[in-house]
Amino acid sequence: xxxxxxxxxxxxxxxxxxxxxxxxxxxxxxxxxxxxxxxxxxxxxxxxxxxxxxxxxxxxxxxxxxxxxxxxxxxxxxxxxxxxxxxxxxxxxxxxxxxxxxxxxxxxxxxxxxxxxxxxxxxxxxxxxxxxxxxxxxxxxxxxxxxxxxxxxxxxxxxxxxxxx
Ligand SMILES: [Zn+2]
Numbered sequence: 001x002x003x004x005x006x007x008x009x010x011x012x013x014x015x016x017x018x019x020x021x022x023x024x025x026x027x028x029x030x031x032x033x034x035x036x037x038x039x040x041x042x043x044x045x046x047x048x049x050x051x052x053x054x055x056x057x058x059x060x061x062x063x064x065x066x067x068x069x070x071x072x073x074x075x076x077x078x079x080x081x082x083x084x085x086x087x088x089x090x091x092x093x094x095x096x097x098x099x100x101x102x103x104x105x106x107x108x109x110x111x112x113x114x115x116x117x118x119x120x121x122x123x124x125x126x127x128x129x130x131x132x133x134x135x136x137x138x139x140x141x142x143x144x145x146x147x148x149x150x151x152x153x154x155x156x157x158x159x160x161x162x163x164x165x
Contacts, residue, residue, distance in 0.1 A: 002097040006051075007084045008032040009103040011042065013121045017050045023101075024091075026083040027053045056086035063089060063148050070134065070150040070159045071113050076106035088116050089148070113161075115145030132161045 004023045006015055011029060023045075030053075033039045045051035064086045068077065077085075081104065088098045088111070100111050100118040111118040113132065134143040138157030150159050 003091045007102040010101040017045045028080040060086040060090045066150040
């Protein structure tokens with residue numbers, strides 16, 4: 001099943017809900033919407049069943065913290081961003097295809113590092129090319145995405161990233 005997740009930025013930029021049924025988000029997103037009209041749109045989408053609020057479990061939030069440690073973007077991500085990513089991970093672990101709708105640059109960056117698809121509401125059709133190499137300082141294995149827990153599957157060392165040349 002394909003799951004679509006939407007974050008605050010996509011919501012504020014006026015993502016059109018009524019083209020897809022069952023779009024997921026985390027309840028925290030509502031707290032980040034200060035525009036009254038946007039808030040109403042949010043509530044209507046929930047009431048009509050187009051938007052489903054769901055919280056990730058602690059297990060997946062912990063995994064996101066470990067992945068962020070490798071990615072090194074801790075300071076740029078809000079709690080809501082982390083919850084969105086954890087929810088994405090949760091759905092992915094249950095064999096779902098996941099796509100995040102977001103206009104937030106650091107969230108897009110993390111999604112790329114995690115191998116999760118994303119779409120932007122503003123820039124159409126541009127997918128960022130991964131400009132980082134994830135590698136293991138222990139056994140030198142490289143990864144094209146950060147695995148769960150952010151550790152090397154071969155030797156268990158905490159992974160790092162470096163810019164791609
Ligand atoms: Zn290793």
